[in-house]
Amino acid sequence: MTIRSTGGQVAAYAWLVFALLNFVDLFVGITGDPEYSLTTFTIAFLLLLGCGIAYTVGLRPAIIGDDDGVTVRNPLRDVRAPWAAIRNIEGKNAVTVRFTGPDGTDVETRAWVHQTSPRAQAKAESRAEKQARKNQGAGLDLRGRTPTAFAAQQLNELRDRHRPRAKSGAPDRAAAAKQAETARGTVAWSIPAVAALAVPLAAVIVALILSLVG
Missing domain, CATH: 1.20.58 (Methane Monooxygenase Hydroxylase; Chain G, domain 1)
Structure with missing residues (x-):
């Protein structure tokens, strides 16, 4: 992706x-x-x-998600984080990824792609809400209607698909925690x-x- x-x-x-x-x-x-x-x-x-x-x-600039993790390519720097190292992905004014850095501390990177102002985001959500009420009712999650939120939603879905799972198909929290102990992201100049x-x-x-x- x-x-x-x-x-x-x-x-x-x-x-x-x-x-x-x-x-x-x-x-x-x-x-x-x-x-x-x-x-x-x-x-x-x-x-x-x-x-x-x-x-x-x-x-x-791009956000690239693959089987191993996510890459955030900004104008001058590249951020690479394995799925196990990622703590949180949000899409508000910009897509932000919080992950465990090379030294073991949490690092947050802000993607250049799909940045938007709070006013523009509020307008987009308002338009999406009106359209949803007109067509399908108000009981919908509208956050994915903005570009940043939709991008974050896609990344979170991809992250969930690559989490360790037990034989039953349920998330294997023990295996995920073990992977997270050693998983580290990197930040480098391009x-x-x-x-x-x-x-x-x-x-x-x-x-x-x-x-x-x-």
């Missing part, structure tokens, strides 16, 4: 297409003859920096994401310094 921001992806791909067309115009020449000057390369580095932002903010921003930014700074010196 992979959860992404559709709007973020659309915006990121739109920028990448825009940047590609500008690269072609700069170095091949669509609207005029290409000019290989310091200004041209500075503009190119700025476009690359924009591509780095599009990648880290629009394309990279080298490709950092490089996607740092390299073009450094190039822009160098180009600006050269233009000032020259």
Whole structure:
């Protein structure tokens, strides 16, 4: 299961297409003859920096649930938590995952995907409640109607399916507790994401310094 921001992806791909067309115009020449000057390369580095932002903010963020655990991929950092290490998953203003960290203490991470303001969440729940009353009655759990709550619901269902079970099919609490004792999550910087921003930014700074010196 992979959860992404559709709007973020659309915006990121739109920028990448825009940047590609500008690269072609700069170095091949669509609207005029290409000019290989310091200004041209500075503009190119700025476009690359924009591509780095599009990648880290629009394309990279995701919440990925699989058989072993959940991965929260934010713009610059990756969080990986086995199901046994997870203490709680909530979906309010954002999807939050609380888990046992590398040192054994509880760590809470907030997903970049599906963040929303309290006002927007309240409006969404109000609209869902009106629709439910109109169509099926008021006795429904409406929390899953908001994107963050629905994402958290999906993750919790996936987590429940991967809990240890006894022969009877009931949850095996003893086995779950034993797994939780050693299960640990990890938090790490994403080298490709950092490089996607740092390299073009450094190039822009160098180009600006050269233009000032020259």
